[in-house]
Amino acid sequence: MSTLAISVIVFVCVLGGALLGMYLTRLLPQHQLSGDAKDVIKVSMAMVATLAALVLGLMTASAKSSLDDKESKLRDIAAQIILLDRTMALYGAETREHRDLFKRLVAARVNQIWPEENAVGVAPEVIGSDTGIGLLQQKILALSPQNDAQRWFQSTALQISRDIAAAQWSTFQQVGSRIHWPFLVIVVFWLTVVFASFGLFAPQNPVTVSALCVAALAVAGAIYLILSMDQPYGGLIKISSAPARAALDQLGR
Template identity: 45%
Template sequence: MSAFLTGGVVLLCLSGAASIGMLLRAYLPDHHVSADSKDAIKLATAVVGTLSALALGLLIASAKTNFNDAETELRTSVARLLLLDRVMAHYGPETQQARGLLRKLVEERLYQAWGNANEATDDTAAEDLGIEPVQDTLRALSPQTDAQRSIQARALQVSGQIAEAHWLLIEARGEGLPWAFLAILVFWLGLIFFTFGLWAPVNVTVICTLLVCALSVASAVFLIVDMSHPYLGFIHVSDAPLRDALERMGRR
């Protein structure tokens, strides 16, 4: 489910809960809406409201941290890609094939993460081996001097770091906000808005205020879900570092 759709569902749930509270109020006996009843319900709702506020705050902070970490990891990977390209350039013309594979890898990363997934080519739809073809080409080299042997070892070391980061990204690709936790959070928020509607007078000002509040909370949930997937959605990590690396790669 996309972040926009999730936010819309949350908005409908909260608006519906407030509307149910307003409609139910007209059918409640008088002793159910007495001052003592209101005080007891407000105290109980305050506990749920505190839990909801803490959960929303922690989720927003966690989503922002994940987004910042993704940006940092991307820049680190780009730096390693450029370093690997320069190391192979110093080895000699024998690494021309490996450098070409590395450039193709960066192009595929750009296409897969920021391109149109529905237009994927046969190459991108195939098994994702990451930088392993580049490593195979590097291992097949036959260094003739101590300098070339040192450069080969350095290139394999850097490519190993890139491969590790790649597989970590693959493993974390399906992670996001747990839907069970989101459902419980929406239940808490719906309960709060139900009590808002239960005690609020029915007029245009109150209805508009409740709608704006529901929209604000739904926007917070949208931010949490959207930023939990830093390479997808409305708010995503910029592809500028990879494009800049692509322009620099292949130079002598």
């Protein structure tokens, strides 16, 4: 389910809670909504609202941490990509084919992660999770170094390629959401109950309904931002492709 669809569902649930509270006001006997009853309900809902605010804050902090971690790993991978290309270049002219293959693999991966930017000149043979880097490692192993320097560059290139493969798998594991759905459902339930208490005591006029709509929209917007930061490869909040494309521009030089 998309982030936008989830946010719309949250908006409907929260606003529906407020409207349900307004509806219950007409059904409940007036003595059940006396001053003492209102005080108890308000104190109870204040506790639930505090819990919901605390959890939303923790979810926001977790999503922001996830976004920063993914951006940092992308910059590290970009640096390793440039370093691997430079290491193969220092090995000698024998690695020209290897560098061309590596550039096509990187271009394919960038185009796969950011397809809307439509990288030019991409002709990938392999776009598997690690098949491409594995093919490159086999070609590096097939090299026949003629001196100690070339042996060192071959060993270093293999080590860097292993680091890139490990980082690739780590990034793949982070594609799934880090937010547990039962956790989110409980928070939305709390917010719905809180808004139901708002509707229970709110005057039934257009101004009040409009205010509740704006508040429900704000809550849905917060959930949308949290989910967008948790999955920053598409949607409103996205990781920039600038580090990867800068690295791609340096390949083959």
